[in-house]
Structures are given as C-alpha cells and as structure tokens.
Amino acid sequence: MLGGLNAIVARDLRLSMRRRGDVLNHLVFFVIVVTLFPLGVGAEPNLLRAMAPGILWVAALLAAMLSLQRLFAADFADGTLEQMLISAQPLGVIVVGKMIAHWMMSGLPLTLLAPVLGVQFDLPQAALVTLVLSLAIGTPVLSLIGGVGAALTLGVRGGGVLLALLVLPLYVPVLIFGAGAVAEVSSGMSAAPHLSLLGAFLAISCAVAPWATCAALRVAYD
Amino acid sequence: MLEARDLACERGDLRLFSGLEFTLGAGELLWVRGPNGSGKTSLLRLVAGLSRPATGTIRWRGEDIRSLAEDYARELLFIGHANAVKEEFSAEENLAVSLELAGRRSSAAERAGALERLGLAARARLPSRYLSQGQKRRVALARLCLAADVPLWILDEPFAALDARALDTVVGLVDAHLARGGAAILTTHQEVTIAARARFSIALGD
Numbered sequence: 001m002l003g004g005l006n007a008i009v010a011r012d013l014r015l016s017m018r019r020r021g022d023v024l025n026h027l028v029f030f031v032i033v034v035t036l037f038p039l040g041v042g043a044e045p046n047l048l049r050a051m052a053p054g055i056l057w058v059a060a061l062l063a064a065m066l067s068l069q070r071l072f073a074a075d076f077a078d079g080t081l082e083q084m085l086i087s088a089q090p091l092g093v094i095v096v097g098k099m100i101a102h103w104m105m106s107g108l109p110l111t112l113l114a115p116v117l118g119v120q121f122d123l124p125q126a127a128l129v130t131l132v133l134s135l136a137i138g139t140p141v142l143s144l145i146g147g148v149g150a151a152l153t154l155g156v157r158g159g160g161v162l163l164a165l166l167v168l169p170l171y172v173p174v175l176i177f178g179a180g181a182v183a184e185v186s187s188g189m190s191a192a193p194h195l196s197l198l199g200a201f202l203a204i205s206c207a208v209a210p211w212a213t214c215a216a217l218r219v220a221y222d
Numbered sequence: 223m224l225e226a227r228d229l230a231c232e233r234g235d236l237r238l239f240s241g242l243e244f245t246l247g248a249g250e251l252l253w254v255r256g257p258n259g260s261g262k263t264s265l266l267r268l269v270a271g272l273s274r275p276a277t278g279t280i281r282w283r284g285e286d287i288r289s290l291a292e293d294y295a296r297e298l299l300f301i302g303h304a305n306a307v308k309e310e311f312s313a314e315e316n317l318a319v320s321l322e323l324a325g326r327r328s329s330a331a332e333r334a335g336a337l338e339r340l341g342l343a344a345r346a347r348l349p350s351r352y353l354s355q356g357q358k359r360r361v362a363l364a365r366l367c368l369a370a371d372v373p374l375w376i377l378d379e380p381f382a383a384l385d386a387r388a389l390d391t392v393v394g395l396v397d398a399h400l401a402r403g404g405a406a407i408l409t410t411h412q413e414v415t416i417a418a419r420a421r422f423s424i425a426l427g428d
Binding site: 086221 | 296
C-alpha cells in the first residue's frame with residue numbers, strides 16, 4: 001500500500017515537473033501580491049510589521065487555492081481518474097497521494113518562500129521562524145480541505161468560482177490561527193496555543209478530508 | 223463468472239434499459255450492440271463498477287461487485303472511451319502508470335515488448351502530445367498485452383481510430399484472452415471476427 005502511495009506521489013510530481021509553468025504561476029502570484037503591499041501602503045516600518053502576518057498568510061492561502069482546480073481536473077478530463085476509481089489500489093491511497101503531491105508543489109514552496117518575503121516587512125527573526133512553522137502546519141490543511149472542494153466541483157461549469165465559495169469559509173479558521181501565531185510572536189507572546197490549534201485542524205482534516213474526497217469523486221462518476 | 227440480474231440504468235429522467243440479464247462464463251464474449259445513445263457505454267460502466275445501477279445486481283463469482291471493491295478491480299481490465307493517456311508522458315511512461323494503477327508490476331522489457339506489438343516501438347519515448355488519435359488509442363490498448371492474468375476485459379469501442387493492422391493485433395489479443403479462458407465484454411460498430419467458445423450479443427435500444 002505504501003508502494004502504491006509512493007508511486008502516485010512520484011507520478012504527480014513528475015507530471016508537475018513537465019508542466020513547470022503551472023507550478024511557477026502561483027508562486028509568482030504569491031511573490032507579486034506580497035511585494036505590492038509595501039509599495040501600496042508606503043514604507044512605514046511599524047505599519048508593515050503589524051500587517052505582515054496577515055498579508056503573507058492571505059497571499060499564501062490564495063496562491064494555494066489557485067492551484068486547487070488542477071488537482072483532479074486533468075485526470076478527470078483524460079479518463080485517468082476513471083482508471084483510478086477502479087484501480088487495484090484503494091481510492092483513499094490514491095487521493096492521499098495526490099494531496100501530498102499537491103502540497104509538495106504548492107504549500108511547501110510557499111512555506112520556503114515566505115521567510116524571504118517576510119524580510120521585506122522587517123519581521124523579527126522569531127516571527128519569521130513562527131511564520132514558517134505556521135505555514136508548514138497550515139498549508140497541508142489547505143491542500144486537504146481544498147481536495148474535497150476540487151472533487152465536489154469536478155465537471156461543474158464555472159467550477160472555479162464555486163470552488164472558491166465552497167472552500168474559502170473553511171479556510172478562515174486556518175487563516176485566523178496561522179496569521180495569529182505570527183502576530184503573537186511579533187508582540188512578544190508565545191505562539192504555542194495558535195500552533196496547537198493549527199495542529200488540531202491538521203489532525204481533523206487528515207482524518208476526514210480523504211474520506212470525503214473519495215465519496216465526492218464516486219458521486220462525480222455515478 | 224459474471225452474472226447480471228434485472229439491471230436497469232437511468233440517465234437523468236431517461237430510462238436507457240431495464241430488466242437486463244446475462245451471465246458470462248470462462249472463454250465467453252459478450253458483444254453489446256445498439257445505436258448511439260442506447261446505453262452501451264452506460265452498461266459497460268455499470269459492469270466495471272464505475273456507476274451504480276438503478277435496480278438490479280451484478281455478481282462476480284457469486285459475490286456482489288459492490289462488496290468486492292478492489293478485489294473485483296484486480297480481476298478487471300476496463301478501457302473506456304477516454305484513453306487515460308497523459309500528453310506530458312511518453313507512451314512508455316503512460317503504460318507504466320496504467321499498469322501501476324492496475325496493481326501489476328512490469329519490467330521495462332515487458333513494456334517495450336507490448337508497445338512494439340502495437341507498433342509504437344519507434345515512438346515509445348516521445349511525449350504523447352505528438353501522437354495521433356489512433357496512436358494514443360494504441361498506447362491505451364498496449365495494456366492488453368500484459369493482462370494475461372486478468373480474467374475479465376471490458377472494452378468500450380476498442381477498435382475506434384485504429385488502422386487495419388492494429389485492429390488485427392487487438393482482435394488477436396482478445397482471441398488469445400478468450401482461448402486462455404478469460405471473459406470479455408465489448409462494444410464496437412465495426413464488423414470483426416473473434417473466435418470465442420461462446421459469443422452472444424445484447425442489442426440495446428430496440
């Protein structure tokens with residue numbers, strides 16, 4: 001079963017490497033959005049420092065959402081998903097594999113890029129470390145919840161807008177506690193409670209999201 | 223091996239067929255006929271377990287395919303209308319991925335042999351976006367060469383877009399499968415001759 005999981009992750013990563021443009025798109029989007037804020041708001045260090053956690057988190061969240069639609073759409077269009085549904089591998093393993101690959105191509109690069117951009121906002125080092133931590137725990141939740149949305153809107157016309165409407169409300173708690181963790185550290189307090197709550201979201205979505213995604217995919221074909 | 227009882231299929235408000243019954247044994251071929259839109263593909267998808275019948279049950283070796291789940295999927299090879307061929311991958315990689323999904327380990331030599339048999343040897347390493355429609359179909363069908371141990375083949379229009387030589391190859395593969403004691407269900411609008419121990423057909427839409 002683990003071999004099957006590895007094979008799916010490897011396949012999706014290799015596919016992403018062949019379509020590098022798609023992956024770079026949302027990273028460039030992230031960089032541009034974050035960079036525009038200091039230019040628009042003006043070089044007021046205290047204001048920027050206060051706004052940084054929110055800006056970085058909102059931009060990361062939107063960038064992660066941009067890449068969601070591709071999670072199942074291409075496989076749906078060319079019939080690969082059909083083969084996955086009647087694969088010898090349990091569908092749950094395939095879905096988890098695709099979500100892991102999605103995170104490695106969206107959440108992980110965003111997490112690694114964020115501290116570099118955080119420097120623009122003059123964030124102290126402790127806050128940058130917390131930013132990386134909160135994104136490392138929070139972005140997998142975005143991929144997991146997003147997977148459910150992507151599966152539910154499969155084959156629906158105007159699915160992109162629907163996907164955003166469906167998924168964004170569920171992203172709100174992740175945003176609040178993710179950005180909150182960084183803000184706490186900036187103001188000299190401990191980020192532990194916020195990070196623990198993010199961890200709890202991750203645990204819950206690990207348990208529920210793959211199962212819900214499988215059910216949604218089966219419905220899409222029924 | 224395969225037994226369908228009182229099958230009915232609905233698409234929206236439209237009832238495509240109802241009260242459909244058949245049994246399929248080792249070495250037997252079921253040919254599903256009918257005009258466009260009569261429910262051939264829907265029937266094949268029901269049998270493959272991709273969708274649920276409105277009424278009725280499908281049993282594989284006496285057990286409902288719904289409860290067998292992956293155990294049934296392992297005994298089944300389904301090639302649908304869509305080729306499941308990724309444009310970014312070469313023919314070789316596409317074949318490797320589809321075999322992986324089917325839970326079958328394959329060596330590079332086996333895959334090369336299968337692609338050669340379908341006349342794709344020269345293009346095995348080319349990204350599939352440079353292949354023609356018929357060649358993509360052949361990439362999908364190359365799986366048949368390495369599916370000797372899969373007892374049930376379900377093929378939806380396998381001969382569409384194939385040239386005469388590839389058609390002969392695929393017919394030969396189905397023949398060999400039936401001679402080994404496998405079972406096959408297929409739809410086609412082309413007249414082909416397949417030697418089967420028993421062949422019977424269902425005509426839908428009459």
